[in-house]
Amino acid sequence: MRTVWQTLTASNVRMFRYLAGFSLVLGGALILLAQASSLVPESIEPQIWRAFRAGMLCALGTALGALPVLFIRNVSTRMSDVLLGFGGGIMLAATVFSLLIPALHVAGEQGYGVWGAAVLASMGLLIGACALLGVGYLLPRVQGAPGQGGGARITFCL
Incomplete structure (x- = not known):
């Protein structure tokens, strides 16, 4: 009888890795959001709070912009030129x-x-x-190996 680990193929392992990484990023973002909301403006000046929220929005945009890299493996020359x-x-x-x-x-x-x-x-x-x-x-x-x-x-x- 085959175990669960034996039934996993390379593609399933890769998909599991992607899902695990995505869930870690999402979980970390939720924890960060929960921590940030506990610091709400009672103890922080409104201008600093707005700057913090704007910075978090930029960080979220950067993270969302980097997510496609996890899923795209082969990029055509045309797509590379467009990007x-x-x-x-x-x-x-x-x-x-x-x-x-x-x-x-x-x-x-x-x-x-x-x-x-x-x-x-x-x-x-x-x-x-x-x-x-x-x-x-x-x-x-x-143009070659990193050491060349x-x-x-x-x-x-x-």
Whole structure:
């Protein structure tokens, strides 16, 4: 007679691992939520409580965004290109809305005119892009096992 462990195949073990991991994450989130609700605003200032809730919302979004990695094993080249393009678009939007627009406002507050602020922010963007290109040129492109490819150059740059 076969035991329960013998009847489990590799796919069942993998599914069990996924479900166990998901239940651990969900259980941890519920425990964290219960602990956080016991610290409600009686003992915490309202602004700090709102900041805590906003931070927890960001953490939840990050965790939910990472969940598909547990279930997707093989990604086609087309899907990889779509995901990389989407991520690049998000990073470009974050650069514009979180860095360039505030840089224009700060330059304007420091006495620069509209064109001067635009030139100053553009020069900062250009210097940053050149720095990234320079680091990309200095660091080797590793394509192989983790131990292969110019470790000495990486150590030099760091």
